Every structure is written in structure tokens, then in C-alpha cells.
Amino acid sequence: MDKVIFLVDMQSFYASIEKAANPALFAKSVVVSGNPKHRSGIILAACPIAKQHGVKTAETLWEAQKKCPEVVVVRPRMQLYIDVSYQITKILEQFSNEIEVYSIDEQFIDITASQRLFGTPIQIAEKIQRAIVENIGIQARIGIGPNKVLAKMACDVYAKKNKKGIFQLDHSKLESHLWGLPVGDLFGVGSKMEKHLMRMGLHTIGNVANHPLHWLKKRWGINGEVLWRTANGIDYSPVTTKTHQQQKAIGHQMTLPQDYYRLNDIKVILLELSEKVARRARKQNYLGRSVAVTIRGSDFDFPTGFHRQQKLVTETYFGADIYHVAVHLFEKFWDGLPVRSIGITLGQLEKADSYQLSLFDRTEEKEKLSKAIDRMYEKYGPTAIVQASSLMTAGQVHVRANKIGGHYK
Secondary structure, three states: OOOOEEEEEEOOHHHHHHHHHOHHHOOOOEEEEOOHHHOOOEEEEEOHHHHHOOOOOOOEHHHHHHHOOOOEEEOOOHHHHHHHHHHHHHHHOOOOOOEEEEEOOEEEEEOHHHHHHHOOHHHHHHHHHHHHHHHOOOOEEEEEEOOHHHHHHHHHHHHOOOOOOEEEOOHHHHHHHHOOOEHHHOOOOOHHHHHHHHHOOOOEHHHHHOOOHHHHHHHHOHHHHHHHHHHOOOOOOOOOOOHHHOOOEEEEEEEEEEEEOOHHHHHHHHHHHHHHHHHHHHHOOEEEEEEEEEEEOOOOOOOOEEEEEEEEEEEEOOHHHHHHHHHHHHHHHOOOOOEEEEEEEEEOOEEOOOOOOOOOOOHHHHHHHHHHHHHHHHHHOOOOOOOHHHHOOOOOHHHHOOEEOOEEO
């Protein structure tokens, strides 16, 4: 039996949840946005009515209000959205036990073996839509394909744009429905890659699909082959519940409330992020052998910043070790321009079942202290113990203590 995979995507997820929770918002233009007073007023979700006025996700709140003055702005409630996402997973489990959470509002589901119980792929998709509407009150769009990549493109390119919210894309439809589309519509192609492909004369998905594979591999290595396979609808990756268990790195990124100019202020954030990453690594029982720092400025039209990493002499899950490397990388590569976003990643992970002791590093003392602090955090919360530097105006620990993913719970 041929594989049948769905990509189930929630329409305007955050905004739809807010409308379902408050029926008075049903006929209004609604956006979910951060706090504009803290310069983080970015549109996280816009309902279909707001989108009809030209409002777009990721634009600033003032731009949205200029397009749609009557728009209703709702602050994000991340814990609620996570809870609803989990409820949707439980609904999907009624149709299959092969479910892969792709993002908070997107999930893959393999219904190959479910057809004997629930009907044709279209019938199953309609049943899933009804179940989600009846139980959650929001609309789902469903892309159907023989693999994950075609299910994803069926959803993004067609299901999101048709009235039924369902579309099936298989290899027989590649030339008629996929290859004529702009290359920017190809899954995995961002704005930078789109420009590169356009300069090569590859303007459509079909151009990429029919371009000699060895030239794409010569230009981009394995990524060139991935592009070619995607354009040809080739994807052998299974739907698996273990996707997010295969940990390769542990990182944390913070968008700052305003531009940071001073090195001492930026060091405060580097320390907070280092401690956060270290605690997560210890909790998941991982040691890391590399540290990466990612810096971005506030101007998206003229991007600034860098991404650099450094291999460690010995593996670690201690905040101080991560911090010292992060500061070294920052001081070496920072161009002095304002910083709006900072990320730190601990990579090359391995299980912390054993580690190399050092005669000079006082590892055992750091181990005991770190685990004692971890217990304090677990019992009393993320602000039970903080670095003294976090009490300075640059510190963000207390501000972010009540947030998930940078947004209020």
C-alpha cells in the first residue's frame, strides 16, 4: 500500500484560539502581538479578516494598525497555545498512532494503515477537520501526499488557499501543479536562496527539478541535492514521534527589548543565556563540545551580526565555561553595531553518563554547586537565585521569568 501522509496546519493558530475563546471577536480583525511599548510589537498571528486588509505576520504592529486602524490587538498567551496544540495531537491520535509534531501549529500524521477504518484520504481529512472544529473551535488546513515534503507543499501552496482547506499532491501532479510555481514557493527556499537560484536562471520549481544534480551539488553540496530532491517530490523520511528526541544541540535565543550598544550590558545577556543553556543541558543529561554565538541587529533590510562557534578543550554543561567562550567569540567578531538579538548554542552533544576529570578545573565542586542551584530553581522558580549582574538595568531574567518563548504565558 502506498504511503499517505497529512500535514495538518492550524489556520492563523494564535488568533483563531483567541477568537474561539472570545466569541465577541468573531467578526473583527484580530492580531496577536507583543508589547509595542517594549519595541517588541511584532505580529505573531493575524486572522483572515486582518489579512484581507493586508496585515502580515512578522510585520510591526504600527504597520498593521496603519493598514487596518480598527484591528483588535491581543497579547499572546503562550501556555494556552501550547495546551491547545497538545489537545490537537490527542485528536489526531484518534486516527493514527504515527504523529510527528512539526511545530506548535503543524503536525504530520501517517494515515496509510488508517484507511481501512476511516475511509479515503479525503474522507479522513474531512473527519479530522470536523473533530478539530467541534472540540477546539478552529479551522485546520490539510495537505495530503505520499511523503512529508509533498504533504507540506500541498498544504502551503494549495490547501491554505482553497475554500475546502484540503489538497492532495502526488507525483502525477508535479509537472501540472508544482513545477510551474516560482522557485520561492519551494519548501526550504528562503529569501537569500531564492536570490541565488534566480541569479542562476532557476526561476521556477521545475527549473530546479530539471537542473543537473551534479551542478547543484557542486554549488551547495548536500543542500543542493536536498533542493533537487524536494523539487522532484522525493523524501524518504518517515513520520516519527522521536523527531524531537534526537537532540543535536541545546540553545537559547533572546530578542532584546531595545538595541544594546554597550559591551558590559551585552555581557549580562551572554551570562544569562549561558546559564540558561547550561541548566537545560544538565536537566537533559548532556555535555557539549562546542559553543556557538549568534548576533543580529534590528534592521532586517540591512542585516548585521554574525554566527561563530568554537570547539571546547573538554566537554561541559557549566554556565561559566559556556560564558567565557561566548564572550571571547563576541569580542572577537562584534563589529560594534547595535545588538537586538543574541543566541547561544551548546553543540556536539553527548550523554553525560561520564566525563573527563581535570586536575585544574575543580569539576567536582562545580558539579555539586550547579546541581544544588538546579534544585533551587526547580523548587522556587527561575528567579530564586540570579547573578548580581542580572539586577542591573540590562538584565532580563526577571522580565522573562513569566514568559514562554519570549512571550507571556
